[in-house]
Amino acid sequence: MTGQGLEPQQLGAYFAFAEAASLLQHHVEQHLRAEGGLSYVQFQLLARLAEARSLTMTQLADGVVYSRSGLTYQAGLLEQAGLITRGPSVDDERATLVTITEEGLALVRRILPGHVQVVRRLLVDPLSNDDVRHLGDIMSRVRDHMRAQPPRSAAPRRRRAPRSV
Template sequence: MADTRWLTESELDAWMAYLKATHLLERRIEEQLKTDSGLTHAHYEILAKLSIAPERQLRMSDLARKLVVSKSGLTYQIGQLEKRGLVERTTCPSDERGVLAVLTDEGMRCLEKTAPGHVAVVRAFLIDQLTPEELRAMTRIMSKAAAAMIQDGRRPPGGPTSPKGPA
């Protein structure tokens, strides 16, 4: 524990503000999606990614990468969306081992119905709260954090056995 760089008061304030805001925003998004369409945020993201893909379809492995989720987690979510008729799975024509997730017409209609409310929540509670300069800074900050995590892979700093602090 002697090697641990504990958060300073200002760093801890920033961390706690980030956690509070992201949890509250996620809760608002989940409420809106459930009310408007019965979707979860994860389901909405899947539909949104498929809607902008060529022919509204992606290989499952590519979709998992774009969503930053495990393949098994995505398989479960796709199964739920299939039961609702919003997505279907099909074999990849160029590779029999590959599976495509395809947005159905019903899935597109559901997304089109739900998207305005989703955008309204994101805009009201995040985007419209920031100045253009703050929005650019947020983009730089979050992109920098994401790049560091992607570059580092899944190993936490200090190794998997390092003691955890109170943050």
């Protein structure tokens, strides 16, 4: 069975990649929930903010490839937990600026070593140094190709059809 226009080797590579990514994400998510009470998306948001300290909601949505409504919900949960703050941007009054709090930074610092251990054990350890370099090169090219497309935040919002009574 081949997909439309994919050779068996290409289809096999796709399925192997998809399965490995799902397995890695599952184990990472288990660790994040157990050690920090965070979802994978929440950790991604906090990790990006730990690096940048502050980003707009649009920058966060584009960075973690998440929907606007989903990001707003996740940011609300993180704000309620005291891990981030949200407020108006001084550079753009239409933008909401998200800033990580000291509590958020402390949480990222606390769970990051275990996160790294999970990634090392599942992804890095079975590979040689050359494999890791090649994988990094390949995935960087794929990511850059995908990122060359317009960001999700640039897509127009779909209008809901009026409800009939």
